[in-house]
Amino acid sequence: ETGVTQTPRHLVMGMTNKKSLKCEQHLGHNAMYWYKQSAKKPLELMFVYNFKEQTENNSVPSRFSPECPNSSHLFLHLHTLQPEDSALYLCASSQDSKEHNEQFFGPGTRLTVL
Amino acid sequence: AQSVTQLDSQVPVFEEAPVELRCNYSSSVSVYLFWYVQYPNQGLQLLLKYLSGSTLVKGINGFEAEFNKSQTSFHLRKPSVHISDTAEYFCAVSESRRGYNKLIFGAGTRLAVHP
Numbered sequence: 001e002t003g004v005t006q007t008p009r010h011l012v013m014g015m016t017n018k019k020s021l022k023c024e025q026h027l028g029h030n031a032m033y034w035y036k037q038s039a040k041k042p043l044e045l046m047f048v049y050n051f052k053e054q055t056e057n058n059s060v061p062s063r064f065s066p067e068c069p070n071s072s073h074l075f076l077h078l079h080t081l082q083p084e085d086s087a088l089y090l091c092a093s094s095q096d097s098k099e100h101n102e103q104f105f106g107p108g109t110r111l112t113v114l
Numbered sequence: 115a116q117s118v119t120q121l122d123s124q125v126p127v128f129e130e131a132p133v134e135l136r137c138n139y140s141s142s143v144s145v146y147l148f149w150y151v152q153y154p155n156q157g158l159q160l161l162l163k164y165l166s167g168s169t170l171v172k173g174i175n176g177f178e179a180e181f182n183k184s185q186t187s188f189h190l191r192k193p194s195v196h197i198s199d200t201a202e203y204f205c206a207v208s209e210s211r212r213g214y215n216k217l218i219f220g221a222g223t224r225l226a227v228h229p
């Protein structure tokens with residue numbers, strides 16, 4: 001248990017569906033992240049929020065829409081996805097300052113797009 | 115931009131044998147290095163990190179890594195592996211950005227421990 005929870009753990013959706021992934025951290029951290037993990041590829045950073053403000057959008061298609069209502073919660077809204085978007089989506093959090101602190105990861109949501 | 119290369123995509127090893135997972139990085143500035151482990155159907159968990167100080171870093175589960183600046187390497191070692199060490203291992207370098215530190219990951223090394 002890392003203090004970062006993600007729901008749902010598994011999700012199957014059609015290309016026309018709209019769904020949301022949820023992440024919650026109980027660590028008091030100020031930064032939260034969404035990563036995409038596909039088979040045989042390095043982890044891809046998608047979005048970063050620091051104090052609820054989006055500080056990075058790593059050229060992610062607009063069919064992925066993040067939301068960070070407060071420093072403990074992070075959502076990833078999905079719509080009109082493609083089969084190649086099937087992957088493990090990982091959320092992470094960290095307490096960022098001038099120290100290079102570690103990121104704490106959630107267990108991930110396994111997404112399958114049909 | 116910094117990058118990380120993990121030279122082996124898969125490493126098979128017998129139980130109780132030693133193992134080394136290789137990691138090389140490219141960086142022209144201060145380096146902050148991490149090793150994470152991912153067990154099946156789980157997220158990533160920190161094994162160890164190098165921020166400064168001693169070049170030999172000890173982590174959890176009996177793992178250690180050595181920071182070698184001249185060879186730009188941060189190889190992970192364990193003297194005797196267990197079946198339970200079967201997992202994917204990721205090396206990462208941390209890069210300062212505005213408001214946060216970005217982790218740049220290698221492609222991962224799958225360690226398979228056989229009885």
